[in-house]
Amino acid sequence: MGNADDLLLPPSPFPPPGKTSGLSLLALGSMSLYDKFMSLYAWYSWPNVVLCFFGGFLIDRVFGIRLGTIIFSVFVCVGQITCFVSCLPSFFRIGGESLAVAQNTYAVSWFKGKELNLVFGLQLSMARIGSTVNMNIMGWIYSRVQDLLGYAGPSTLGLTLMIGGVTCLFSLGCALILAYLDRRAEKLLHKEQGKTGEVIKLTDVKDFSLSLWLIFVICVCYYAAVFPFIGLGKVFFIEKFRFSSQEASAINSIVYIISAPMSPVFGLLVDKVGKNIIWVLCAVVTTLASHIMLAFTFWNPWIAMCLLGVAYSLLACALWPMVAFVVPEHQLGTAYGFMQSIQNLGLAIIAIAAGMILDTRGYLFLEVFFCACVCLSLIAVVMLYFVNHFTGGDLNWSAKKREKLQKVAATEAEEQERLRRQNEDDLAKLQPKPDGFSLRNKYLSKLGAQLPDNYSSCLSTMVHRSVLK
Numbered sequence: 494m495g496n497a498d499d500l501l502l503p504p505s506p507f508p509p510p511g512k513t514s515g516l517s518l519l520a521l522g523s524m525s526l527y528d529k530f531m532s533l534y535a536w537y538s539w540p541n542v543v544l545c546f547f548g549g550f551l552i553d554r555v556f557g558i559r560l561g562t563i564i565f566s567v568f569v570c571v572g573q574i575t576c577f578v579s580c581l582p583s584f585f586r587i588g589g590e591s592l593a594v595a596q597n598t599y600a601v602s603w604f605k606g607k608e609l610n611l612v613f614g615l616q617l618s619m620a621r622i623g624s625t626v627n628m629n630i631m632g633w634i635y636s637r638v639q640d641l642l643g644y645a646g647p648s649t650l651g652l653t654l655m656i657g658g659v660t661c662l663f664s665l666g667c668a669l670i671l672a673y674l675d676r677r678a679e680k681l682l683h684k685e686q687g688k689t690g691e692v693i694k695l696t697d698v699k700d701f702s703l704s705l706w707l708i709f710v711i712c713v714c715y716y717a718a719v720f721p722f723i724g725l726g727k728v729f730f731i732e733k734f735r736f737s738s739q740e741a742s743a744i745n746s747i748v749y750i751i752s753a754p755m756s757p758v759f760g761l762l763v764d765k766v767g768k769n770i771i772w773v774l775c776a777v778v779t780t781l782a783s784h785i786m787l788a789f790t791f792w793n794p795w796i797a798m799c800l801l802g803v804a805y806s807l808l809a810c811a812l813w814p815m816v817a818f819v820v821p822e823h824q825l826g827t828a829y830g831f832m833q834s835i836q837n838l839g840l841a842i843i844a845i846a847a848g849m850i851l852d853t854r855g856y857l858f859l860e861v862f863f864c865a866c867v868c869l870s871l872i873a874v875v876m877l878y879f880v881n882h883f884t885g886g887d888l889n890w891s892a893k894k895r896e897k898l899q900k901v902a903a904t905e906a907e908e909q910e911r912l913r914r915q916n917e918d919d920l921a922k923l924q925p926k927p928d929g930f931s932l933r934n935k936y937l938s939k940l941g942a943q944l945p946d947n948y949s950s951c952l953s954t955m956v957h958r959s960v961l962k
Contacts, residue, residue, distance in 0.1 A: 532848065538841035541590040542834050548591025549830020552598060553693040553823060559672035561826070562595040566665040573658040590833055592664075597829045599671065601817040603678075606899050609817065610769075614760025614810040621753040631657060693824050698831060704819045704886055707877040709832055711812060713839035714870035715777060718784065718863040719805055720840055721847045723748060729787075729856050734794055744798050751802030752809070760810040767892035769811045769818075770881060774874045776808035781867040788860030815888050 552561035569589055596616065604612045635653045639645050642652070723745060730741040763772055779800050786797040820828040843866065850859045881888045887895065 532845055535841035535844045538837040538844070541837040542841070545590045545594055545830045545833040545837060546827070547830070549594045549598075549826040549828070549833075550693065550695065552595055552826030552830070554827075558595060558598050558602065558826065559675055562592065562599065562668045563665070563672060565592040565595055566661075566668040568592075570658070570661040570665055573654065573661045576654055576658075590837070591830070594826060594830045594833060597813065597816075598826045599675070601814075601825055602675070602822075605817050606895075608761070608764050609814045610763035610810045611757060611760035613813050614756035614758070614806070617756040617806065617809045618753050621749045621756075624749060625753070627657075693827050697824060698827070701828070701831075702819050703880055704877060704884070704888065705816065705828065707873050707880065708812065708815055708819070709835050710873040711773065711777070711870050711877070712832055712836050714866045714873065715780065715808060715812075716836055717839050717843035718780065718866040718870075719748070719801070721844045722784075722863055724844065725847060725851060725859070730794060733856060734791070744794060747795070747798045748802040748805055751799060752806040755803060755806040756810055759807045763811050763814075765892055767890055767895055769815050770874065770878050770889040772811035773808055773815075774871075774878070776804040776811065777867060777871045777874055779804035780808075781864060781871060784860055784864045784867060788857060788864060818887055 548561070548565065552558055555561075556564060569592060572589075597613075600612045600616065601609065631653065634656055635649065638652050638656070639649050642649055726745040727738075727741045730736045730744055731738065736744065759772075763769060766772075783797040783801040783804065786792055786800075787794060816828050816832060817825065847859060847862065850862055878889065880886070887898075890898075
């Protein structure tokens with residue numbers, strides 16, 4: 494989910510590190526400038542260390558999920574307008590990661606206890622499809638605009654970005670429609686009655702459970718061994734396996750290509766079986782095996798990269814929904830925002846470290862470093878399993894057990910609602926019905942007329958007459 498906002502954001506002709514040409518990366522390597530290259534890679538992550546957390550907090554505390562999603566969509570549109578007017582990508586995606594936080598919060602709000610893992614798989618799949626379409630169509634659009642204008646330059650680039658920015662308007666339209674649907678569902682399903690009225694505070698972060706912090710550690714250590722590796726992977730395949738630039742590009746992109754169709758499949762599988770922690774464990778072990786194969790063997794790298802693509806798809810479907818099981822609803826936005834903030838912090842630091850290791854030690858040490866990151870993630874998964882077991886958590890429940898307990902909880906909630914309505918009806922019956930005399934006195938009191946003490950507006954006519962006698 495690290496790039497979960499790719500679908501929500503407009504295409505960009507500025508290639509990320511993983512899409513940079515192999516020849517340019519080889520030139521950087523000959524000058525020992527990989528650390529500088531990965532420092533540029535990290536610049537995307539640094540702002541989002543802060544923006545994601547406060548974006549999630551604002552969704553929970555100030556804006557709410559509907560208004561927050563619309564505001565962040567507007568930020569993305571403004572950022573894209575700034576980008577094609579000034580051709581400065583530094584303002585691009587300022588609301589993108591926060592929009593991904595809102596997207597995750599929406600998913601939990603609508604699908605918790607149903608097909609949540611499948612929904613997260615679909616989100617990842619659509620994001621990967623968006624990335625693929627972006628990288629394949631924007632160059633073609635630029636060429637067509639260049640042919641139309643007859644020259645290449647800032648105007649050509651700006652017009653290309655403006656055409657790509659149409660997807661921003663589509664994203665904003667989706668946010669508005671989703672807000673309407675969510676408000677309508679809230680009225681029809683009476684969601685307001687189920688809310689506790691609790692409000693998130695910044696100090697609540699220190700009270701996050703140990704299980705949630707372990708989920709954060711798994712997220713950071715796992716993705717640190719995937720995204721920076723793909724960013725530097727093209728030259729790795731050229732140098733170690735003597736691939737051509739085209740072959741290296743193809744194998745380096747197979748992780749994202751596999752994740753597009755496989756993520757929904759794995760999401761549906763996790764929904765049907767349950768046992769989220771076990772699936773995360775399988776994904777981490779598979780990723781470790783793929784890195785070991787790439788580091789210490791000369792086996793066909795397609796095997797390792799396909800395994801990495803499968804593991805990457807499985808982990809996203811099983812890991813991200815677990816946050817909803819350990820965090821109350823009023824803290825969901827903050828929890829997902831904090832998770833993405835830590836992820837961006839880890840990616841920024843690991844990217845810079847990976848560039849320095851590659852400059853000074855080479856690819857073998859870099860792969861050992863990535864293996865160490867995955868091992869840390871594996872340790873965190875094992876710890877999460879035992880913490881969840883000894884605290885009686887529900888992260889590793891089977892789907893059947895979770896469904897059974899949810900039915901019991903729903904039955905109890907319906908019974909409580911029935912008793913509440915019955916009590917309200919009983920109280921209404923006990924209240925005296927006002928007659929004409931009491932209504933008259935109540936009206937005179939509102940007009941400011943002075944009435945005797947025995948003319949209480951709440952007394953009935955018979956009580957008043959008995960006092961006079």
